[in-house]
Amino acid sequence: RSSAALAVGNYVWIAGAAGKQTIVMALDQTGTVQLTFRAPVKAANPVGSNTGARFYGGIGLASGAGKVWVADQAAGRVYGISPTTGKLQRTIKAPSPRAVAVQGSRAWVTTTNGNSVSVYSVTSGARVARIPMGGDTYVLAPVGQTMWVFTQESVYGVSLKTLKRASKPAATFFVDSGWAGAVATPSGIWASNYLAEAVHFNPATSSVPINAGWSNNDIAGGVTAVGSTAWVANGSGYGFPLGNGVTRITPTAAG
Numbered sequence: 698r699s700s701a702a703l704a705v706g707n708y709v710w711i712a713g714a715a716g717k718q719t720i721v722m723a724l725d726q727t728g729t730v731q732l733t734f735r736a737p738v739k740a741a742n743p744v745g746s747n748t749g750a751r752f753y754g755g756i757g758l759a760s761g762a763g764k765v766w767v768a769d770q771a772a773g774r775v776y777g778i779s780p781t782t783g784k785l786q787r788t789i790k791a792p793s794p795r796a797v798a799v800q801g802s803r804a805w806v807t808t809t810n811g812n813s814v815s816v817y818s819v820t821s822g823a824r825v826a827r828i829p830m831g832g833d834t835y836v837l838a839p840v841g842q843t844m845w846v847f848t849q850e851s852v853y854g855v856s857l858k859t860l861k862r863a864s865k866p867a868a869t870f871f872v873d874s875g876w877a878g879a880v881a882t883p884s885g886i887w888a889s890n891y892l893a894e895a896v897h898f899n900p901a902t903s904s905v906p907i908n909a910g911w912s913n914n915d916i917a918g919g920v921t922a923v924g925s926t927a928w929v930a931n932g933s934g935y936g937f938p939l940g941n942g943v944t945r946i947t948p949t950a951a952g
Contacts, residue, residue: 701919702930703758705765705780708732712758712767719769721758721776723783732783736769736776761799762819768794768806775806777819789822791815796879798837798844800857805844807834814846816860826860835876838886840900847876847888852898867903870896878919880927884948887927889920895929895946909946 701712708723708731723732757768764777764786775794777787793809803825804817814834816826832848839845843854851866874891885899885906897907918930929944 700756701758701767702921703760703765704921705760708780710758710765712756714771717771719767719772721765721767721778721783723765723780734767734776734778734783734785736772736774736785757794757796759797759799759804761804762802764799764819766797766799766804768797770794770809775804775817787819787822789817789819791817791824795834796836798839800839800844803857805837805839807837807846809833812848814844814855828855828860828862830862833875836879836888838879838881838888840881840886843900845879845881845886845898845900847879849873849875854900867900868898868905870905878921878929880920880922882922882925882927882948884925887920887922887929887946889918889927889929895920895927895944897927897946897948907946907948 703710708725710723712721719736721734722730725731756770759766765780767776769776770793773792775789775791775797776785779786791806795807795809798805802819804819806815812830812832814828814830815824817824830846830848830853832850834846834848836847837844842857844857846853846855850871852868853866854863872890877889877891879886879888885897887895887897889895894908894910896905898905920927920929925948927946
């Protein structure tokens with residue numbers, strides 16, 4: 698079950714889980730697997746046990762500080778992997794990590810079991826801050842000197858320098874099923890959710906000029922961007938993988 702993808706250098710990195718093991722693979726331009734990282738998944742911490750006990754392993758990927766980072770939700774770990782060898786170089790203990798973003802020497806991690814964002818040192822693995830968000834946290838997107846955090850109900854800006862959250866949300870909307878991905882582009886942030894919607898958020902104006910949706914039979918997965926155009930993985934049915942199709946959305950037109 699693949700859950701996240703990220704382009705780093707000459708490879709596309711794919712993270713997911715097979716059985717009770719988290720697997721991260723690096724593919725070259727021909728689709729050939731060049732590097733593979735495997736980590737055990739703890740059976741004591743299944744996510745979604747009330748809906749079929751799926752084991753969600755690697756569900757978030759990020760690049761920074763010379764490593765590829767994968768959020769291993771089931772094991773409660775964030776792994777820092779060498780982008781050239783695929784070998785484990787750093788392990789950060791983080792309860793049920795959902796998404797990860799790395800800026801400078803810090804890794805920002807959202808969680809499935811708390812209304813906060815935790816910030817860790819990428820060199821020591823120690824947590825340096827826990828920032829309450831007032832709602833279940835999902836995805837992250839850094840823009841300039843601000844880390845934008847998408848919660849179930851709002852988008853908050855957090856200073857990368859002071860680690861202080863803005864007193865009020867920059868945007869408010871309720872997403873019952875949560876956010877699947879977020880990516881910063883020159884025109885703003887695209888964020889996808891499990892209701893088959895993609896939101897275009899402008900940090901400069903704290904506005905949402907586009908809220909694009911498509912078939913109610915689909916659900917949206919991760920999102921990436923080329924320029925200001927978003928590409929959203931989507932499929933039918935609940936759960937991973939979400940690989941039945943790809944929806945292309947631009948800042949001026951949806952679909």
